[in-house]
Amino acid sequence: MGIAGGRFAFSIYDFDGNDTMDAFFLGDCLRALNLNPTNAAVEKLGGTKLKKQKFLKVEEFLPIFAEVKNSKDEGNNEDFLECLRLYDKHDDGKMLFAELQHILLAVGKYTFVI
Incomplete structure (x- = not known):
């Protein structure tokens, strides 16, 4: 999946339609893109354990997506x-x-x- 796929997945997790995604769903969104980041990696990348603590814009999400996509630190x-x-x-x-x-x-x- 490329940038278009990343944008599409992000839009699925933009529940309020305000071009932001709750960082709580960062791991879910990345896994929906067929990536396998660990929970620890998601936290390091800005994911949160509780909802409504932090929100990401698509411009913030796409570099995270690219980093995880290119990372070798994941299980299979x-x-x-x-x-x-x-x-x-x-x-x-x-x-x-x-x-x-x-x-x-x-x-x-x-x-x-x-």
Whole structure:
């Protein structure tokens, strides 16, 4: 995705239509552009943990998008799968759901509803 894709994604997260995006959604917007920044990287780039603390204009977002796009500091699917292989105790491509849930909750900071 190029600049046009970045502008389009930004416009999706411009909920109020005032050409700004809440920095809380910076990581979501970048991930919507098929990028994989870590939560720590998003914070360093200006993302916030709470809504309505900081707002970005498209002119501020596009350089961030370019930086993340060109960055080599991100995980990929192969890295994730390699980590999961550590829990494949029987070498059959399977793992216990409880272990997967623990990994995602502890390391990935995701929330699951069971």
